[in-house]
Amino acid sequence: MTPPEPPEAPEAPEAKEAPDAKEAPEAPEAKEAPDAKARADGRPIEFRGLSKRYRDRWAVQDLSFTVAPGRVTGFLGPNGAGKTTTLRMLLGLTAPTSGTATVGGRPYRDLAQPLRTVGAMLDESGTHRRRTGRDHLRVQCAATGLPARRADEVLDHVGLAQAGRRRYGEYSLGMRQRLNLAQALLGDPPVLILDEPSNGLDPEGIAWMRALLRTLAAEGRTVLVSSHLISEVEQTADDLVIISQGRLVAEGSSREIAARVRGEARVRVRASRPAELAAALTSAGAVVTRPPAGDGLLIVSGLGTGAVAAAAATHGGELYELAEDAPDLEQAFLRLTQGKAEIR
Ligand SMILES: Nc1ncnc2c1ncn2[C@@H]1O[C@H](COP(=O)(O)OP(=O)(O)OP(=O)(O)O)[C@@H](O)[C@H]1O
Structure with missing residues (x-):
């Protein structure tokens, strides 16, 4: 079911190049705060016949499934199954060979406000090592037309309020993951796409991440989270989609799929x-x-x-x-x- 398209807020300018922040960048003050109503606007993500071929091999083949709003969906597959390629196609970073991937019925490139609609955490933040986490986020705020204070709000949200003032190059893997997540949350987006978000987190961090994902879904957002470990998402996810060698293997409620897997x-x-x-x-x-x-x-x-x-x-x-x-x-x-x- 596709919910009615919510009224779009006025378009915020999205700079192609982020301004460089030698000093803490002064973002243009609050053109407008992230839309609180967005919480209820989780939109479905739909993959239809999505395929990607690299030279001699299919990375993703004829993948069709829907990710529902208000739920956490675990996107599972062993290493090399095609998860990242699928997510990159959804985000317009890789062109599909055929098929479509849409958010609320539109390809990512056609979204009026992509960065406020979809928050993505892929393993490629492009963060300068010498820049502080906070400055990195403030640059993103400036580029997205968000108030600079939003950087501090999300840093606080992900437990980096203090560490945000340290240089990115000093961050542990877990801290980098938290900063990537903070970046995904910056625009308060109704749709979140997280590629292996628990990588590098300690057990306490993993528990924290799970609770956060549940909260984000309970707010009505669409939460798609990839993993290569079923145990990692079984407890957190409402739904599971399993792929292998680029193809769909199973999809359904987490409980049903885990029981089916255990039924092996x-x-x-x-x-x-x-x-x-x-x-x-x-x-x-x-x-x-x-x-x-x-x-x-x-x-x-x-x-x-x-x-x-x-x-x-x-x-x-x-x-x-x-x-x-x-x-x-x-x-x-x-x-x-x-x-x-x-x-x-
Ligand atoms: N740019 C590329 N050029 C050629 N082959 C690629 C490229 N990107 C991915 N592949 C291949 O596509 C297949 C799927 O890779 P992908 O990274 O999407 O899998 P994954 O499920 O995300 O795995 P992992 O959990 O190891 O990241 C793999 O065989 C990979 O080698």
């Missing part, structure tokens, strides 16, 4: 009549493998322990072993993405 768990069962049990399990829809030196051991996928126990009680004779061969969530996620089966 297999059951180990050993009984005195393995052949009969294997036949019964297979006819019940399970996939059964029998390791050569397994002493009657069957590895069953597609059925839970309860169903396997019931089959064993009827067909297996004496039961010697029954256990869930529970993979860790990341292993199951990797198995799913390696399989590349489309399980929408």
